């Protein structure tokens with residue numbers, strides 16, 4: 001049990017290194033939460049700091065999700081009847097850290113990239129299929145939020161076609177619900193046709 005707690009703490013602290021806030025503050029002296037949608041994520045970094053910063057944020061947020069899983073796996077290893085429970089715990093905690101970062105007043109992002117990294121690390125194929133869905137939706141509509149929402153909601157369905165542990169299925173559904181909940185303002189804006197479409201032209 002102590003090892004699981006350690007996994008959660010490590011994952012949470014790592015997740016708290018919210019890419020948009022770290023890079024924005026360190027290299028641009030800006031807090032992306034003061035701009036655009038106010039979200040501390042890669043999409044809003046693209047809006048407020050441009051493509052280079054957004055690319056760096058994407059790398060950081062993906063890497064920390066993967067690193068959290070790796071650390072969790074190393075700390076707890078494979079547990080009889082529970083599988084890589086430490087890895088799942090650390091991955092989930094990283095998403096919580098990203099959304100509610102201890103280093104940045106608990107005001108973080110929506111956890112899409114970090115969740116994707118965790119799912120990708122644990123079950124690559126369903127994650128890549130959902131990435132494909134995300135890319136198609138964003139390419140067609142240019143709404144990142146809609147792509148995130150549709151791809152996330154597709155994950156539980158896509159994963160049905162794969163043999164994955166039940167605990168992971170439950171965790172995946174939890175992470176999807178979290179993503180949907182974090183997008184409640186985007187959902188309202190999408191309904192009202194006031195959501196901003198994405199542009200890669202920079203600012």
Ligand code: G3P
Nearest residue numbers: 037039043044112145148
């Ligand atoms: O991953 C976040 C994205 O889906 C929406 O971000 O800044 O448009 O609210 P944003």
